[in-house]
Amino acid sequence: MTCKRIPFFLLIFTLFLAVAACSSPEKKKEKHYQKALEYINVKDNNAAVTELRSALALDPKFANARYQLGLLFLRQDDPRNAFTELQQAADLDPNNLDAGVKVAEFLLLSNNKAKSRKYVDQVLKISPDHTEALILLANLELFAGNYREAEAAVARVPDAEKETDRLYNIKGRIQAAQQKWPESQAMFEKAIELGPGNLANYRTLLLFFQQRKKVEEVERLLATMQEKFPDNPQSYIMMASLYQAKKQMDKAEQALRRAIALEPDTMAYRLMLLDLFKAQNKLPEAEQELRLFLKDKPDALELQTALADLLFDLKKPEEARPLMAGILAKNPEHGGANLLKAKFLLSEGKVREAISLLTPLTTNYPKWPEPFFYLSLAHIEIGQAELARKAAETALQYGPAVSRYHALAAQLALMQGESETAGKEASIALKLEPRNFSAAKILAKSLLQSKKFNEAAALIETIRKQVPDDIDLIGTLGLAYLGLGEKDKARETFTRLLELAPEDSRALALLTPLVAGNNAGKATRFVREQIKKTPQAGGHYLLLAELLTRQKKHEEALTALKKAEELAPNNPQTYVASARLMNSLGRTDQAVQELTELLQKQPDSLPGNMGLATLLETQGKYAEAKEKYRKVLIIQPNFPAAANNLAWLIATEKDGNLGEALRLAMLAKQALPDEPHIADTLGYVHLQRQSFSLALAQFQQAISAKPGDPLITFHLAQAQYGIGEKDQAIATLSELLRKKESFKERPEAKNMLSLWQGKATGKMPAL
Numbered sequence: 001m002t003c004k005r006i007p008f009f010l011l012i013f014t015l016f017l018a019v020a021a022c023s024s025p026e027k028k029k030e031k032h033y034q035k036a037l038e039y040i041n042v043k044d045n046n047a048a049v050t051e052l053r054s055a056l057a058l059d060p061k062f063a064n065a066r067y068q069l070g071l072l073f074l075r076q077d078d079p080r081n082a083f084t085e086l087q088q089a090a091d092l093d094p095n096n097l098d099a100g101v102k103v104a105e106f107l108l109l110s111n112n113k114a115k116s117r118k119y120v121d122q123v124l125k126i127s128p129d130h131t132e133a134l135i136l137l138a139n140l141e142l143f144a145g146n147y148r149e150a151e152a153a154v155a156r157v158p159d160a161e162k163e164t165d166r167l168y169n170i171k172g173r174i175q176a177a178q179q180k181w182p183e184s185q186a187m188f189e190k191a192i193e194l195g196p197g198n199l200a201n202y203r204t205l206l207l208f209f210q211q212r213k214k215v216e217e218v219e220r221l222l223a224t225m226q227e228k229f230p231d232n233p234q235s236y237i238m239m240a241s242l243y244q245a246k247k248q249m250d251k252a253e254q255a256l257r258r259a260i261a262l263e264p265d266t267m268a269y270r271l272m273l274l275d276l277f278k279a280q281n282k283l284p285e286a287e288q289e290l291r292l293f294l295k296d297k298p299d300a301l302e303l304q305t306a307l308a309d310l311l312f313d314l315k316k317p318e319e320a321r322p323l324m325a326g327i328l329a330k331n332p333e334h335g336g337a338n339l340l341k342a343k344f345l346l347s348e349g350k351v352r353e354a355i356s357l358l359t360p361l362t363t364n365y366p367k368w369p370e371p372f373f374y375l376s377l378a379h380i381e382i383g384q385a386e387l388a389r390k391a392a393e394t395a396l397q398y399g400p401a402v403s404r405y406h407a408l409a410a411q412l413a414l415m416q417g418e419s420e421t422a423g424k425e426a427s428i429a430l431k432l433e434p435r436n437f438s439a440a441k442i443l444a445k446s447l448l449q450s451k452k453f454n455e456a457a458a459l460i461e462t463i464r465k466q467v468p469d470d471i472d473l474i475g476t477l478g479l480a481y482l483g484l485g486e487k488d489k490a491r492e493t494f495t496r497l498l499e500l501a502p503e504d505s506r507a508l509a510l511l512t513p514l515v516a517g518n519n520a521g522k523a524t525r526f527v528r529e530q531i532k533k534t535p536q537a538g539g540h541y542l543l544l545a546e547l548l549t550r551q552k553k554h555e556e557a558l559t560a561l562k563k564a565e566e567l568a569p570n571n572p573q574t575y576v577a578s579a580r581l582m583n584s585l586g587r588t589d590q591a592v593q594e595l596t597e598l599l600q601k602q603p604d605s606l607p608g609n610m611g612l613a614t615l616l617e618t619q620g621k622y623a624e625a626k627e628k629y630r631k632v633l634i635i636q637p638n639f640p641a642a643a644n645n646l647a648w649l650i651a652t653e654k655d656g657n658l659g660e661a662l663r664l665a666m667l668a669k670q671a672l673p674d675e676p677h678i679a680d681t682l683g684y685v686h687l688q689r690q691s692f693s694l695a696l697a698q699f700q701q702a703i704s705a706k707p708g709d710p711l712i713t714f715h716l717a718q719a720q721y722g723i724g725e726k727d728q729a730i731a732t733l734s735e736l737l738r739k740k741e742s743f744k745e746r747p748e749a750k751n752m753l754s755l756w757q758g759k760a761t762g763k764m765p766a767l
Helices: 008-041 046-058 063-075 080-091 096-111 111-128 131-143 147-155 165-177 181-194 199-209 217-226 233-245 250-262 268-280 283-298 301-313 317-330 335-347 349-364 369-381 385-398 403-415 418-432 437-449 451-463 471-483 487-500 505-516 520-533 538-550 554-567 572-584 588-601 605-620 622-635 638-651 658-671 676-688 692-705 710-724 726-738 746-761
Strands: none
Touching: 008 046, 008 063, 046 063, 046 199, 063 080, 063 283, 080 096, 096 131, 111 131, 131 147, 131 165, 131 572, 131 676, 147 165, 147 385, 165 181, 181 199, 199 233, 217 233, 217 301, 217 538, 217 746, 233 250, 233 268, 250 268, 250 638, 283 746, 301 317, 317 335, 335 349, 335 369, 349 369, 369 385, 385 403, 403 437, 418 437, 437 451, 437 471, 471 487, 471 505, 471 692, 487 505, 505 520, 505 538, 520 538, 538 554, 538 572, 554 572, 554 605, 554 710, 572 588, 572 605, 588 605, 605 622, 605 638, 622 638, 638 658, 638 676, 658 676, 676 692, 676 710, 710 726, 726 746
8 A cells, every 4th residue: 555645735734724814803802802992092892892703702811801891891880790790800911000000909908808919919920110009009008907018009009190199098097096086187188189080088087087976077078078079979978978977868868869869770779768767667768769769760689579568568468469479589599579478488487497598598698687687587486595695796897887786785785694695786776876776675674683673673764765655564564563672563563564555474373473473363353454455465374374284273274274275376385385284184195185185286386296205205105205395396406405415315325325415415414514314314324434533523423513412412422432432432332322212213223332332342242
């Protein structure tokens, strides 16, 4: 087989085609790029974007095209895409210093200081006296607290650029950071002198005056700004903020309306006006204003969402729902509309559905405090205190000036018995919004919890001048009088409360002993009289059942509890109380049935699951009991009683998972460190793991809190024996058995003592 020779002219022709094929895309991309530049010159930005994209389709690493595309996105107010393109341009071509500086600015604005510094260093390595990069470097050093380095960066700026307003602006900020106030103010004023047409210079000086609390200077400067920039809404927005802080709401409204008139298409200004109305509790006025705005901008989703949310607050769900549904139909991922949907779910008691909607909102909008606020409320509703606290903390982190966030933090602290923290947060809430009555009530309750009864009563009396018939306040006042020992005033207060809210069973429970004393018959008659007035109050029957139980009228008590169940079928207390009474009467199977009925209606009822678990444990149905305890811990992961009881069951079963038992016992111990039964459980787990020293410490704590407890004493003796204190162990167990006290483990203790004594004397007990 021979090779065929290719004719010379054919070879040349083939090479020509190859070169043409290689050079054609290069020429095409350049053609698109040049065309884009022409479009940029005539400000046809959309056409320029199309041409640049065509060039990049041919060569994704075309740095100049990426750079120009980034600049175009900046002009089109699309920062996300602008950043992406400029970053690629800077990475592809480090010599493009402008791209590098712009990327560094983006990163600094997004608080990514480390990456910003990387691009600044990249620019300064190529051009050490690059003014923009040096200014960025000065800012980076300033944020890091490196004031000398910041000043050194400013000093490196070329002399030709030093007498500029932006240089004096940053010099002023460096001086202010070091609390050199006169020098700082002089620098800011010099910046205005050099750049009188730059609003940012005035804004910096304004912020300086605000931080220094120089109110008169703030007002004068704002007036100057409005005179200098009559067509710029920013000065009016800042003036509105000042007036609002000074509670001059009419002037704040005028300033906001001026800003809206200057930029009617900026929805944020309109929403600020609505917030101003809402801050004054002028919800009808806010609705009227919103509807007027929507006539101008009927397709603005922000305004539609604001109206739907406002209608929800005005208790007009029939109007709010269709608006919300329309927004979600256009944009299923709309944050505001989804938040409103979650609020609807919470109002309907669909807490877990609300949580499933709020959780992704907190992920998608990690710096938006509102979803965290409502997520905290949802967790409170189902007893998840720790999750509620974390969500509330995040809401406060991103909304530190919002009164209701502080009120929520106060409420959570109060629930956890942290009265000092509750009072502090409630006080902040009131300072931010003096009309926040919920915060005022929490403050009163925190004083009550701290046993500062006089202060609590005085505060409530002050608040009641504005809301004389607030039921919650009257109840708290009654408790304050009880704390002060002023029973007559307490009786009058709770009587007034029952007049306003005859169905308030807690008020009835507090009033009854004040009326009847220790006379159970008189108390029963008093409660029956109240039931005649309000026969539909299920809670009253619960109280009646409790009084009847004290008098050993068990069947009448069970009848009262059945009536309470009929009237309040969703109240778990009635089922739990019935089950407890039935169990005490030896009707354990009926008690189990009662709680099973509750769980059919409310599968996630914590008292229902906990009560049933306890009953199943007393019946010896340990596997079923463990299942229910685990259910409780799913509902509330740190519920100490469930963790303790489950740990005990695991530790006492053959081949139980002692690692899991230890984890659960430690969880319970962390929640209730001084509870003797929990200490005993933890000690028993250590005993089973043969960690005798650790076990002994727990049993000693438990017995000091509950001296003479036979089971704890038995466990203590075993721990003593385990660490080698055999004589002490024998003495402890002997003393226990001498008391003749009956306890379940007595036979086991007796055998153990015999065994120990036999080992001590060398004589083993007979089998």
